[in-house]
Amino acid sequence: MSKKNKHTSALSEQKGVSDPEMTNISSIKNIRNKRRSQPSAEDLISGILKGDVTALSRSITLIESTSSTHLEKANAIIKGCLPYANKSIRIGITGVPGVGKSTFIEAFGNHLTQLNKKVAVLAVDPSSSLTKGSILGDKTRMETLVKNTNAFIRPSASGDSLGGVARKTRETIILCEAAGFDTIIIETVGVGQSETAVHSMVDFFLLLKLAGAGDELQGIKRGIIEMADTIAINKADGDNLKQAKLAKVEFNRALHLYPNKDSNWQPKVTLCSALENEGIDAIWELILAYVNTTSTNGYFENKRQEQNKFWLxxxxxxxxxxxxxxxxxxxxxxxxxxxxxxxxxxxxxxxxxxxxxxx
Amino acid sequence: MSKKNKHTSALSEQKGVSDPEMTNISSIKNIRNKRRSQPSAEDLISGILKGDVTALSRSITLIESTSSTHLEKANAIIKGCLPYANKSIRIGITGVPGVGKSTFIEAFGNHLTQLNKKVAVLAVDPSSSLTKGSILGDKTRMETLVKNTNAFIRPSASGDSLGGVARKTRETIILCEAAGFDTIIIETVGVGQSETAVHSMVDFFLLLKLAGAGDELQGIKRGIIEMADTIAINKADGDNLKQAKLAKVEFNRALHLYPNKDSNWQPKVTLCSALENEGIDAIWELILAYVNTTSTNGYFENKRQEQNKFWLxxxxxxxxxxxxxxxxxxxxxxxxxxxxxxxxxxxxxxxxxxxxxxx
Structure with a gap:
């Protein structure tokens, strides 16, 4: 059974094989590769600060990991990036499935990069951990933006809870900002409390709507219309245009029923067609006007601090x-x-x- | 200075006063009175089970106390009453100030006692702890019900938090039920989350409305219309009647936009005039129909268990x-x-x- 029984006599000893070299070349290669694939926190931080998208992606993967060693490293990276974060406009975009969010974000993102902006697109989708899908998983839906070197697209982190997903997204924002992305778009789909979570991490909240979709009651009930800084009625093109204009009047009337916001910003209703690239520039102008108003009255900075306390x-x-x-x-x-x-x-x-x- | 200096000589000793009797009659009286005013938990429980309203009131005062010795006694009383509780219909009533809640509850309570019901009226009003007022504090608003021997009215407990107020009300329900009250009415006013708290402790939720008050949006936003098992449009009398009938059509339309409830009960809209005692009997008939439907399909008991888990x-x-x-x-x-x-x-x-x- 044992080898010992097979070769009892010294005579049967087989020809010796020379010892392997002390320095095994393929091992060295492996270790080198391994080191290359696991850069230190310092390496990753300096990569992020240089705007290296690979370092950014790897660091986000660490944030999303559930391993405790990864967690420690992720925390070190976040800490290193923190002094360079905070310098962006964070925009939340929501709307029911079918409203054309992907098409809108693609048109909007490309418009911004043409204005020399660097755009990061993230997502909060608590349902993706259940369905194993992700609202940004299918990157082919944003064909041209994916190829745009000034855009960075990252699908939703998965997680057990909305809180977990939201934490990962919040931390990812910090890294994206440190990497020089000055416009952060956070997409969410109308599932559970995800809009509230996104609203609590952005400066500006954009609600995409369709004319005559009849989900106004849902929007009011769930407080989504109340959260919107602007309502954009998408697919306002061709035969839809007339109905979209009517919807604009309706939404303007609905918005006036709400008390004034602390931001002193009166929410706007606007028309757009992501498909025909119409009205996209006007939405960006509205966002700039919002940032201008709220920076001047102190609300912009104050809101970020309140959001920090909320998450704490x-x-x-x-x-x-x-x-x-x-x-x-x-x-x-x-x-x-x-x-x-x-x-x-x-x-x-x-x-x-x-x-x-x-x- | 000291007495010692004043009476140094035995000669100056004053005539002795005889010792007081060992059994001081007034002390005994005091102790007896004290005992009478602080009956034991056992005494209070047996009083409650006999339907003694004084024992019930004293026990509720113990529940509302913040003293830890009172708390212990209150817990013993609740435990003693628990096997005799649960046998009532618990009705939540809400509506904005001015809708006529007090007049309605008075008319409704008197109607029920005429049907040989025993009615307890409680309130959840988290604002009362701030304003030191109470929505039921002014008992004169329910003049005839106060004098009705089959009715028991208790103002809102005060408390630091809605949770604290709600806990005291929930425990008071148990005591009222053990005292034989078979219909528990819990009033709340549209402040903060109080409707949600009341909804979580009643079987049936009645929303009082006025025609043309224009607070529908608030009701939808805060989820109150969604919670209602019946909407009663009050003050449907005189010149108001026509408008009230129109409002009924509107609310019926709004209710149909909501998905079916788990209770399988389609919420109703009804007209009433508490002042003229019109439509009060119809509301009680609706409540009985609701209890019948939900007892048959198991929802009634199931909801109480879910409410228990919620409060836990x-x-x-x-x-x-x-x-x-x-x-x-x-x-x-x-x-x-x-x-x-x-x-x-x-x-x-x-x-x-x-x-x-x-x-």
Missing amino acids: LQTIEERLKSDFFKQAKIKEALKKQIVLIEAGKTTPFAAADYLLSLS | LQTIEERLKSDFFKQAKIKEALKKQIVLIEAGKTTPFAAADYLLSLS
């Missing part, structure tokens, strides 16, 4: 909850308390007091 | 937050981290991680 508290609250409920003893006791509540033997409040006393 | 989790989350943020070291470190965030020296996420590591 939000992150703490989420972690407090998940740290509490993930404890094995709490999981078990929770089940038992729910049974007692259902049997009318305890109240939700007494059960809560008891569970909190266990921790 | 809600209470835990609130306590986790308040326990964390009330720590002196966290308060101090939080301030410092916010300064660092504002200076762009850390991110909200890194600051959150740091603060959580301190706890």
